[in-house]
Amino acid sequence: MSAPESSTAGKLRLATVWLTGCSGCHMSFLDLDEWLIELADQVDVVFSPIASDVKTYPEHVDVALVEGGVGTSDNLALIRQVRQRTRLLVAFGDCAITANVPGMRNRLQGPEPVLRRAYLELADGSAQLPLAPGIVPELLEGVIPVHELVPVDLFLPGCPPPAARIRAVLEALLRGEAPLMEGAEMIRFG
Amino acid sequence: MSVCTLTIDGHAVAMAAGANVLQAAREAGIRIPTLCDLEGLSPVAACRLCLVEIAGSDKLQPACMTAVAEGLEVHTATPRLRDYRRTVVEMLFTEGNHVCAVCVANGHCELQDRAVEVGMDHSRLPYRHPQRSVDLSHHCFGLDHNRCILCTRCVRVCDEVEGAHVWDVGWRGEHCRIIAGLDQPWGAVDACTDCGKCVMVCPTGALFHKGDTAEEKHDDSSRLVDLVRARQARQGSP
Secondary structure, three states: OOOOOOOOOOOEEEEEEEOOOOHHHHHHOOOOOOOHHHHHHEEEEEEEEOOOOOOOOOOOOOEEEEOEEEOOOOOOHHHHHHHHEEEEEEEEOOHHHOOOOHHHHHOOHHHHHHHHHHHOOOOOOOOOOOOOOOOOOOOEEEEEEEHHHHOOOOEEEOOOHHHHHHHHHHHHHOOOOOOOOOHHHHHOOO | EEEEEEEEEEEEEEOOOOOOOHHHHOOOOOOOOOOOOOOOOOOOOOOOOOOOOOOOOOOEEEEEEEEEEOOOEEEEEOOHHHHHHHHHHHHHHHHHOOOOOHOOOOOOOHHHHHHHHHHOOOOOOOOOOOOOEEEEOOOOOEEEHHHHHOOOOHHHHHHHHHHHOOOEEEOHHOOEEEEEEEEEEEHHHOOOOOOOOHHHHHOOOOOOOOOOOOOOOOOOOOHHHHHHHHHHHHHHOO
């Protein structure tokens, strides 16, 4: 892995991406509290569900933190775009790395049994399958870890990764170094 | 008692004949990762984590089942072994359904610890998401096959320490699983004494106390070790 240099003379262009995950990794990112203010001085957040209103993934992104596995047609299109337009792709949290809790649906083998279970069998009333082609993305056959689809440069495990772990990774990247991913502080699942 | 002198990673170790290489390594303060091994239970070499290289042999040997011998030259941490160990842990994770975040043993799990130890930040092998069942028929305990790594500690502790032999291993290959009695629901097996030793020694969250939720199961395998030591002290060591 080569550490990223910022694409312009300016700040590091940072994106955060939310695929099939619960947003807990992003919440943990927000747990960086006042360090976020320091971070904001050093990066441009160019795409993020929690820090930007941009809807289209931009070009020339230096670092992307990708939360969640790939579980929908929308996720699949986005992760391919992210890979193409990002220098350093970080699999951010256990869902991105292992499929984790969303991946528990893989045992039901396909979207139909999953939708039937969730929207019909477990419904209290008004049971109906969600159907809005072109608006609600289709579920893929299963939830797939990001690195099984596109190359990943760095793995940041945890459910969620603790804020200190996220900070240690970002600080190293901001220094232009590869973070040392070893030991329970840095790579423990769960 | 005769003594053998062997070398482990270049360190000379003197060990009583009859001991195994894993015990010798521990004696020398050299750590070899393990999962199925537990003091007080007979070794089975089920997990393959303790594989070592022996000079003069191309075949890797499980340290827990390899007897010490005079002049034996053992290597425990070559690049090849490190890579194999990580692969073994990746295989354990991908062949079952290990969802650490929602597991009773999260934070107290030997499999989770070994993943850290071997440097597993992701699996290079694809996840298989097998269909496995959960047995909640026992009134105190549960067995979640999704989290079982087939270390057989439960089988051995029930047979060798409790003397009830409730557990065994059934079927083969990807269908291999722990069975109670003659592949009956656990709660239907009269031989079970409800002692809970199997739960105590389980390295993951596969065996658990009913009512425990995420992160509430603690690793109690040291209690079993204490029990076996106390029994040996009382009866005279074999």
